[in-house]
Amino acid sequence: xxxxxxxxxxxVTLGQxxxxxxxxxxxxxxxxHWYQQKAGQAPVLVIYRDDNRPSGIPERxxxxxxxxxxxxxxxxxxxxxxxxxFCQVWDGSTVVFGGGTKLTVL
Amino acid sequence: QLLLQxxxxxxxxxxxxxxxxxxxxxxxxxxxxxxxxxLRQPPGKGLEWIASISSTANSHYNPAFKSRVAISVDxxxxxxxxxxxxxxxxxxxxxxxARQLWPEKFDLWGQGTQVIVAS
Numbered sequence: 416x417x418x419x420x421x422x423x424x425x426x427v428t429l430g431q432x433x434x435x436x437x438x439x440x441x442x443x444x445x446x447x448h449w450y451q452q453k454a455g456q457a458p459v460l461v462i463y464r465d466d467n468r469p470s471g472i473p474e475r476x477x478x479x480x481x482x483x484x485x486x487x488x489x490x491x492x493x494x495x496x497x498x499x500x501f502c503q504v505w506d507g508s509t510v511v512f513g514g515g516t517k518l519t520v521l
Numbered sequence: 522q523l524l525l526q527x528x529x530x531x532x533x534x535x536x537x538x539x540x541x542x543x544x545x546x547x548x549x550x551x552x553x554x555x556x557x558x559x560l561r562q563p564p565g566k567g568l569e570w571i572a573s574i575s576s577t578a579n580s581h582y583n584p585a586f587k588s589r590v591a592i593s594v595d596x597x598x599x600x601x602x603x604x605x606x607x608x609x610x611x612x613x614x615x616x617x618x619a620r621q622l623w624p625e626k627f628d629l630w631g632q633g634t635q636v637i638v639a640s
Binding site: 446501513516 | 550568573583584620630
């Protein structure tokens with residue numbers, strides 16, 4: 416079965432750039448989506464189809480997908496960005512999620 | 522604005538069947554190109570897709586659940602439902618319903634409902 420690998424945690428200094436990776440075999444051949452989940456809340460879609468932002472998501476959130484890695488980049492990280500982030504793809508037969516990355520803003 | 526709201530028992534006994542409903546309000550669940558899905562998140566763990574269904578009852582299942590899960594839709598009541606049979610402690614989780622642009626992104630989510638499997 417297809418697997419997506421995310422780092423358990425990423426730390427970023429307030430105002431700096433955070434990058435959260437999602438590794439998968441030839442992930443560039445699929446569309447990667449990213450969700451933000453704050454404690455006790457439902458996930459929110461922040462990036463879809465690799466690099467598209469839904470309406471209402473700040474421009475600080477950006478995505479890319481190349482080779483075996485999809486990346487979520489958060490520029491000028493704010494305290495309110497502290498959350499768990501999950502990547503997701505369709506592997507041709509099932510929906511697959513990464514294990515999630517906890518982003519800490521220092 | 523479309524809203525999704527899960528409902529169901531918070532406690533289910535082992536070996537019984539878990540039944541959940543997702544009510545869709547503020548818009549139509551009818552033909553729109555969207556699918557309607559169920560996902561779950563065990564305590565302290567990641568997200569897991571269970572199943573999705575279209576308004577015309579075309580359904581897709583995660584193979585890991587297929588033998589004991591059923592998803593259904595009732596467009597007249599604007600809701601869709603999940604049944605998970607033979608539950609065990611490992612099925613303890615927060616269950617979410619969500620709108621899906623099949624087979625890709627989940628763009629709208631319910632708030633989630635906690636289900637505990639215990640005797």
